Amino acid sequence: MNMSSYCTVSFKAISLLSNPSSFGLYCRFQISKSQICMVGDRLDTDILFGQNGGCKTLLVLSGVTTLPMLQNPGNSIQPDFYTNKVSDLLIKKVANV
Numbered sequence: 001m002n003m004s005s006y007c008t009v010s011f012k013a014i015s016l017l018s019n020p021s022s023f024g025l026y027c028r029f030q031i032s033k034s035q036i037c038m039v040g041d042r043l044d045t046d047i048l049f050g051q052n053g054g055c056k057t058l059l060v061l062s063g064v065t066t067l068p069m070l071q072n073p074g075n076s077i078q079p080d081f082y083t084n085k086v087s088d089l090l091i092k093k094v095a096n097v
Contacts, residue, residue, distance in 0.1 A: 039086070041065055043077040056080045 037056040040046020041063025050057040059079040061067055069075065070082060083089065 037080075043070070043075065043079070047077055047079045050079075051077070058083065060084075060086055062086070 033054045038050025057079040059082040062085040
């Protein structure tokens with residue numbers, strides 16, 4: 001599912017240890033896994049890390065992984081969402097002049 005057309009972003013402060021082999025997300029603010037989305041540009045590390053931790057995942061195609069790589073029939077790692085670049089998630093506001 002491509003997120004670029006309808007997503008808004010909300011940020012909360014969390015402590016993050018980036019280690020794909022073990023889920024090292026320690027929340028200080030009672031944030032449940034259902035409220036966390038792991039964002040990354042690599043299927044085999046970032047996205048797999050989020051999935052192994054029980055979180056939603058968002059693949060950003062502006063880094064290592066390309067759309068053809070994501071859509072490759074041999075690829076077994078599928079994110080919950082994907083977008084072309086992180087800035088696709090920001091809401092553009094027009095200044096009233």
